[in-house]
Structure formats: C-alpha cells, structure tokens
Amino acid sequence: MAPRDYYEILGLSRGASESDIKKSYRKLAMKYHPDKNPGDTSAEKAFKEVSEAYEVLSDTEKRNLYDQYGHEGMKAHGYSGPNFHSVDDIFSQFSDIFGGSIFEDFFGGGRRGGGRRSGSRGQPGADLKIELVLTLEDVVSGVKKRVDINRQVKCETCGGSGAKKGTKAETCPTCNGVGRIQQSSGIFSIQRPCPQCLGEGVIIANPCGDCRGQGTVSKKREVSIEVPAGIHEGTRLRMTGEGNAGQRGGPAGDLYCVIRIKQHEFFERHNDDVICEVPITFSEAALGCQIEVPTLRGKAKVTIPGGTQSGELLRLKGQGLPNLEGYGIGSQLIKVIVETPEKLSSKQKRLFEELRELEKAGSRKERKSFFAR
Numbered sequence: 001m002a003p004r005d006y007y008e009i010l011g012l013s014r015g016a017s018e019s020d021i022k023k024s025y026r027k028l029a030m031k032y033h034p035d036k037n038p039g040d041t042s043a044e045k046a047f048k049e050v051s052e053a054y055e056v057l058s059d060t061e062k063r064n065l066y067d068q069y070g071h072e073g074m075k076a077h078g079y080s081g082p083n084f085h086s087v088d089d090i091f092s093q094f095s096d097i098f099g100g101s102i103f104e105d106f107f108g109g110g111r112r113g114g115g116r117r118s119g120s121r122g123q124p125g126a127d128l129k130i131e132l133v134l135t136l137e138d139v140v141s142g143v144k145k146r147v148d149i150n151r152q153v154k155c156e157t158c159g160g161s162g163a164k165k166g167t168k169a170e171t172c173p174t175c176n177g178v179g180r181i182q183q184s185s186g187i188f189s190i191q192r193p194c195p196q197c198l199g200e201g202v203i204i205a206n207p208c209g210d211c212r213g214q215g216t217v218s219k220k221r222e223v224s225i226e227v228p229a230g231i232h233e234g235t236r237l238r239m240t241g242e243g244n245a246g247q248r249g250g251p252a253g254d255l256y257c258v259i260r261i262k263q264h265e266f267f268e269r270h271n272d273d274v275i276c277e278v279p280i281t282f283s284e285a286a287l288g289c290q291i292e293v294p295t296l297r298g299k300a301k302v303t304i305p306g307g308t309q310s311g312e313l314l315r316l317k318g319q320g321l322p323n324l325e326g327y328g329i330g331s332q333l334i335k336v337i338v339e340t341p342e343k344l345s346s347k348q349k350r351l352f353e354e355l356r357e358l359e360k361a362g363s364r365k366e367r368k369s370f371f372a373r
C-alpha cells in the first residue's frame with residue numbers, strides 16, 4: 001500500500017506554514033493520544049502516522065526533500081523512516097509539543113516521557129523493577145504489601161545540583177546548556193551529545209562531596225503496593241514517579257512491580273479456577289463417600305457419588321479465584337484419583353479375592369464380547 005501524503009495526514013495544503021503544521025499536529029496528536037484512547041490500536045497507529053508526518057514536515061531539510069521527491073525520493077536520499085519506534089519515543093522526541101501546557105492541563109501533569117521529561121534539561125531518573133511474590137491466598141483477597149527499595153533520591157546537601165555548597169553548576173559553553181551539538185552530514189544534520197559536558201548541559205567545577213556531583217544519593221525507602229484481587233502471574237504494576245530521582249531537575253523514573261505467584265501446596269491455577277487432586281480408595285469410589293477437602297478459604301465437605309472414575313473432575317463453584325475485571329469468582333476443580341492399595345492385610349486380600357470371584361461371575365458375558373472383537 002502506498003504511504004499516505006504527509007500533508008493529507010495532517011489535513012494541510014502544500015504551502016502550510018510552520019506554525020500551521022505544529023498546530024495541526026498538536027490537534028491530531030491530542031485526538032489520537034494513547035492516554036485518551038487506551039487499548040485502541042487504530043488510534044495508536046494514527047498517532048504514529050501523524051507523528052511521522054510531523055517529523056518530516058517540521059524539519060526544513062526533510063520537508064524540502066519530501067516536497068521535491070515525495071516518499072520514494074526520500075527513501076532514495078537516505079531517509080529510512082521515522083526516528084521513533086514506540087509511543088514513548090514520540091513523547092521524548094517531540095517534547096516541545098508534549099511538554100507544552102496543553103498536554104499538562106489535559107492529562108494532569110503530562111505523561112511519563114512526555115511533559116514531565118521536557119522543560120528541564122536534567123536527566124530523567126531510571127525506572128526500577130522489583131518482583132513481588134504472592135500466595136494464591138493473597139490473590140483471593142487482594143493484598144497490600146510493604147517493601148523496602150533502594151533508590152536514588154535528591155541529594156539534600158546540594159539540593160540536587162551536584163555542586164559543592166556555595167558554588168554553582170556552570171552552563172556548558174560548548175553547547176550552551178543544550179547538552180547536544182548539531183553536526184551536518186550530507187543532507188541531514190545529526191545531533192550528538194556534547195563532548196564537553198557529556199550531554200549534561202552543565203559543568204560542575206566543585207562537585208558536592210556527598211553525591212560526588214551526581215545530585216542524587218542512594219536511600220532505602222518503604223513503598224506500599226496495593227495488589228488487586230485476582231491478579232495474574234507476570235502482571236506489571238507501575239508506580240509513577242517511584243523510581244530513581246532525576247538528575248538536576250529531571251523527572252523521577254517509575255517503579256515497576258512484577259507479580260510472581262508462589263506454587264501452592266495443593267492447588268494449581270487455571271485462569272480463575274484452581275484444581276487439586278484428591279486420592280480416594282476403591283471402595284470409596286465404588287460406593288460413594290463424603291470427604292473434606294482444603295479450599296483457598298478453609299475447608300469444604302464434598303460428596304463423591306458412587307461409581308466415580310479415577311481422573312473425574314468435580315466442581316466446587318465459587319471456591320476459585322476472583323476475576324480481576326470483576327466477573328465473578330472461579331471454581332475449585334477436584335480431580336479424583338482412585339488409589340490402588342500397595343499392601344494388603346490378609347483380611348483385605350481375602351475380601352478382594354472374594355470380590356474377584358464375584359466379578360468373574362458377573363462380567364463373564366462382557367469379557368466374552370470384548371475378546372470376540
């Protein structure tokens with residue numbers, strides 16, 4: 001399929017001004033913004049499409065190239081597609097758009113990697129990941145867990161600047177505080193991290209002793225994590241801003257909590273159901289019986305009907321796990337295992353032999369037909 005015209009995507013004519021392009025992109029990006037369309041893949045696709053169009057048309061050199069040669073010509077001149085892969089890349093690349101007050105107002109403080117990340121030249125803090133091990137019983141009720149995490153927090157001594165008390169970080173003269181320098185290479189200009197300040201934008205002549213100029217120090221902190229009932233193995237819970245503090249005014253990273261569920265002594269999980277095996281004897285299987293089985297909420301009495309086969313499943317409704325989305329509660333499935341006795345007392349042996357004689361008499365007819373086949 002031929003790619004759509006970039007002007008058409010942004011709803012503009014060829015002669016559109018720079019500010020028209022920006023305005024139109026802002027409007028469309030807002031319409032298709034992933035935070036406004038959660039889980040909508042067609043909106044996400046549209047969001048990427050308008051972002052690609054904007055990437056090209058907002059860059060004078062790329063726009064000229066596109067105006068002259070179109071999509072094919074761009075490719076022939078070395079354009080290999082947009083500079084971003086994910087939605088988050090878009091937010092960081094076009095932070096001038098997403099960092100603006102429009103998005104902040106709209107989405108309450110902006111989105112991670114978007115609004116909060118821009119506006120300051122500080123480095124954003126790293127995301128942190130922890131694993132939280134739960135029992136199936138925790139999954140039944142939902143649970144609040146407190147965990148200690150080590151994370152980077154703002155250095156109090158220097159207030160996060162990284163400069164020794166009484167001194168200040170100086171703006172880097174090479175990049176004027178931008179942290180990047182422009183270099184021309186053929187048609188496109190390339191941005192590179194500034195070699196003098198290594199992308200920091202500032203130079204610290206006298207670093208703070210406590211944080212060695214980093215502006216952050218490691219500190220242990222207790223975090224309380226609320227886990228909803230019905231949660232699944234491998235789910236990631238995100239706690240915005242609970243990761244490492246950013247450097248020199250950069251935004252904090254996020255804390256990701258990955259759910260692990262411990263293997264249970266009796267139960268195996270199947271979505272919202274749990275399954276357990278219950279051993280019974282020959283006579284219990286043949287005659288039927290009442291047994292007590294463990295459940296995730298205590299114990300339950302179960303009637304096993306006479307004539308139950310080994311491997312048969314009985315269902316205890318409402319004794320499984322709550323559905324994460326609130327669609328009721330699963331079942332407990334009881335897999336009946338008929339156990340063959342390994343050691344027999346002489347009385348048992350006599351009774352089984354007696355039983356065998358009875359079976360011989362009773363099933364002779366069926367046997368015959370079985371062998372006749």
Ligand SMILES: [Zn+2]
Nearest residue numbers: 155158208211
């Ligand atoms: Zn410090």
Ligand SMILES: [Zn+2]
Nearest residue numbers: 172175194197
């Ligand atoms: Zn610099």
